[in-house]
Amino acid sequence: MTAKLQRMAELAASTAHAVSDHPERWADFLRTAAWNYKYPFQDQLLIYAQRPDATACASIEIWNKRLNRLVKRGAKGIALIEDRGSHLGLRHVFDVSDTQSRSRQPISLWRMEEPDTEAVIETLENAFGSEREPGMELVDTLWSAARNAVEDHSADYVRMLLAERDNSLLEELDEPHVELLFKEAAQHAVTFMALTRCGLEPSHYISVDDLSGVGYFNTLPALSHLGAAISDVAETMLREIESTVRAMRRDEQRKKRATGESYRCKARILAAK
Template identity: 55%
Template sequence: MATKLQLITELSERTAQSATRNPVNWTSFLKTAAWNYKYPFQDQLLIYAQRPDATACAPIELWNQKFGRWVNRGAKGIALIDDSGSRLTLRHVFDVSDTNSRYNRHVALWAMQDRYAESVKETLESTFGELEEKKDIVTALISAARNAVDDNFPDYLSDLMYFRENSFLEELDDLNVEVIFKEILKISVAYIALVRCGYPADEYLSFEDFQGIVNFNTLDTVSRLGAATSDISEMVLKEIGATVKELQKAEKKQNRTFAKNQDVHHNENVKQNSNSERDGEYGTDLHAEGRLSDTRPDAAEGRNAHRQIWDVAQNISEKLPERNVRKPDAVWQTEQPPVGDRPDSEGAHRTDHNEALTEQSRAGQGDRPDGLDRTHEQPTVLSGGIGAGGADLQLTWYDRETEDKSLPFFHSTPLINELLRSTPHLKATKQEIVDFYAVHEDSNERTEYIKNIFNNDYTELIINGNHHVGYKTYQNVLHLWEGSYAARTSQSYYDWGVIAGHFGSMILLGEFLDEPLALPSVQQQITLIEQTVTNHHN
């Protein structure tokens, strides 16, 4: 039976994959992220998945001790993954709507008001530079978001470039990737700022502005975009929030009067008893315990905003060898129950990690033994085939560093699907594959299954009459090519997760199983009868 941790990691993975599927999903996520902007990206994903309407989340201890509020009986906590210890665990936070106060204490979140517009515009301009548009607060927020992205996106772009394999960004040149990344980042940060400041973002920004989101279709690319969006929007909102709270504080002070005859002792008692209330009096910033005060990429001690989406299957199922650093903000992923300990981490804050283990391994590296990095990949060595039981360790490991990129990239989906559908050398029938997919929805199980049913030979087929295609299996990738192997006209190396996805899409669209021969129509049957009678008389 799956543990709660496994279920939550799977939820995180599914949410990440669906969030960038279209502009509607992405803007829906951004609405939740706007109200929980102090949480890192992977926490925002889980809050969105479990309580998309959450506006202020904190653990029970913070509600009790700082705000004098108690969680309602029967309230369901929002499960988040905690990596602050030697092994992954779950922690729970609760939205303000799930709490109550015995002392009638109100949680006042900072709120943007039109009367604060000029002060906020001054803050934004002094922090992020001259605003291109500032005729009103909405245009000022959008301009500030663009400036903030211009100043900070290079810190995230280089990482994205390295991790774009198997995404729609892979075939684009560096300039186009930069343009797409920067534009979707600018519009996302602006959207979050508008939502948190109380303005109808959908009226100022259209879904057409978010069309580029579909290019971030792997966990690696979602991680980088999500971390950048979360971090830069936090920069902007922290400045706005600080200004608004100061203005609210000044207004409160101006309106407050004290009885002149109160003695000093009485005033001191009042001050001591009201400290906890005043912590949130001018606009509460929740989650102070779960996010470092400086989450920027150049923060001290190597802290970085790109928290990766951890592959729990490789990080909690067995004890890992010592690693120098690990990658930040990752969408969590699981296969096996957690046993053993993980190496010590810096905690659940936005730390700097330099390893990202995701669902579809970058360049197939997710299939390597834990602890290996690119400089220690297994060499290409000829070996025997694989058994039906999945003895894929006998397969060759293909070193992507030596990949021949002189040929055009083979990416024709119709041809690839026809090749996968036509090969007679699989160790399972088409119906068996369909049946397996029907009862195994986990992408990792499907990937492993597909890899294990392929033959370990150089295989060439003729499809669509005269089109030569072929493939060769490796432990980490499937090598595909057009033409004969000795005279290939194009080729590609696909991670097994991508190949499993091709099977899944064909099954989903009803294109995988052989179509039964259509029954002849009435007219066709009459024609056949007439032909038979004629032939008989002749």
């Protein structure tokens, strides 16, 4: 293992311990993870440790070739550990703030707007079986979707956790109690991420005390199983929301083009008269 790879492995481990020991740090981590939800948990830890303000990370190849953006001279990459089969190695990604457009076009990061709310709620209801109750708002739907998604996807993660909870605060607890703590911690974390990415302030709905359950997952294996579940469920939810929001933006653009064409057509008719 190279010296830098060793440093990154140690950084990931120390960051894992820091976020499990301090709910405030866990909340900070979840804010970063919310913007980088397409990355797995171990990558999210290293992104948070090196660039907690990162909002959109990609490799230099993706920035250059797919997104037509240049990485600025002197920009420092975010090192991530990757499994290369026979050995571990490092790859580097760069945040959007480290790039500039070749054509002066801004990068299109999706953002929820008020008119998107009804469509997003409907998407979550259809995708995760959330049943709308009278007066139910986006926050309630996000929480319901997170609860249902965690319930549906937690079995395998809990099974692996039960086999690797030695030396953690979970070690002496019975299996139903471990499962309950796992689901509660995952549901709060997924909802916190979804609120963040949807532009809502999560601290208005989820307190530091609500997040304190992460403290039971105080070993790297235990936190890794919890984190893997959280990142997988949050990615599934946020991809659904992203697809809905982007579809709304496309519809808006089509309507604008159609309206513009209608105006131009009327202008031509008037000019002909």
